């Protein structure tokens with residue numbers, strides 16, 4: 001990874017464009033949706049319509065033909081306003097979009113990915129199972145060939161947006177004899193909720209709040225055409241490992257956005273809130289906290305953009321993305337927790353967004369590989385590169 005990189009005017013324009021979108025579409029409604037537990041389906045679709053979902057994909061598949069620094073800036077700005085929306089873009093680009101773009105056939109690239117980029121399809125990625133979390137290759141969902149169809153059977157948990165998805169990329173075992181990484185394939189399931197055998201068991205109540213849709217799903221003899229296999233049979237695990245590099249880059253950017261939002265809210269509050277006859281920022285205990293927040297946010301951003309820059313130069317970024325994801329999401333958790341403290345009782349209330357930032361940050365330390373698993377990835381690379 002190069003030690004130096006730069007953002008161009010193009011990237012700053014991208015940041016401005018996303019911020020305008022957030023101010024117009026997200027910020028007026030986020031607290032209402034959060035309080036009422038409403039999934040922001042229209043916003044998630046309108047992100048696509050605004051050209052912000054398919055940022056790094058080529059224009060011939062409906063993308064914006066921009067680079068991964070633009071993608072990172074986009075996800076960061078969305079997360080500064082609402083992590084839920086940033087997460088939707090990240091799933092679309094990383095775990096779903098990347099394998100479709102890189103390994104899919106013409107229909108999968110142009111129609112499936114095209115629909116995702118345009119916001120016509122909300123996509124979901126179904127890997128995790130009750131007994132296969134960090135050890136994802138231990139999954140038990142099967143896809144068996146029956147003539148010109150695949151028949152899917154299995155139980156998935158934590159499929160983000162699964163219950164509202166127009167398309168689910170399911171990770172399944174297609175070869176019974178093989179265990180572990182081999183014999184795992186990717187099967188696309190368009191319009192899953194119009195199909196026999198796809199059952200939403202429940203939406204998992206979770207720390208992120210009731211607007212979030214984290215679904216538990218069952219697939220009971222779900223039939224899809226044979227051509228819904230993405231890429232080669234048995235190579236799915238390798239494909240998702242590559243997609244995870246992009247997913248982790250995007251999750252790092254989510255961490256940066258959450259940290260930035262928490263910092264800005266804290267700084268503004270510390271300027272205005274007076275106790276003992278002076279703004280609380282003038283107490284060094286609070287001022288130093290603000291200085292540390294700003295420093296860590298900037299460090300997280302630089303690590304994230306450096307990983308994106310390396311990807312833009314064609315490098316494989318497994319280590320860089322894992323480093324950025326771990327550092328930025330740990331920083332987000334610490335900064336959001338400090339933000340609640342700076343705001344005192346108001347930070348603990350739902351009148352300010354910092355308790356939401358704290359709940360959102362916790363999730364980023366867990367998905368796209370827990371930060372322990374990401375540390376293992378970094379460690380492994382240190383001894384193999």
Ligand SMILES: Cc1cc2nc3c(=O)[nH]c(=O)nc-3n(C[C@H](O)[C@H](O)[C@H](O)COP(=O)(O)OP(=O)(O)OC[C@H]3O[C@@H](n4cnc5c(N)ncnc54)[C@H](O)[C@@H]3O)c2cc1C
Nearest residue numbers: 125126127128133134158159160363366367368369370372
């Ligand atoms: C908000 C949210 C959204 C998610 N979205 C999706 C999604 O869209 N699609 C999907 O497929 N999955 C999704 N997930 C699932 C997520 O990928 C898993 O939760 C994650 O991989 C960890 O699996 P687990 O929860 O089963 O934890 P476990 O694997 O049971 O781990 C429990 C603890 O043990 C630690 N641990 C496990 N193995 C090791 C090891 N080798 N070394 C050190 N520590 C270890 C973990 O770090 C963790 O702290 C989501 C999860 C959350 C919370």
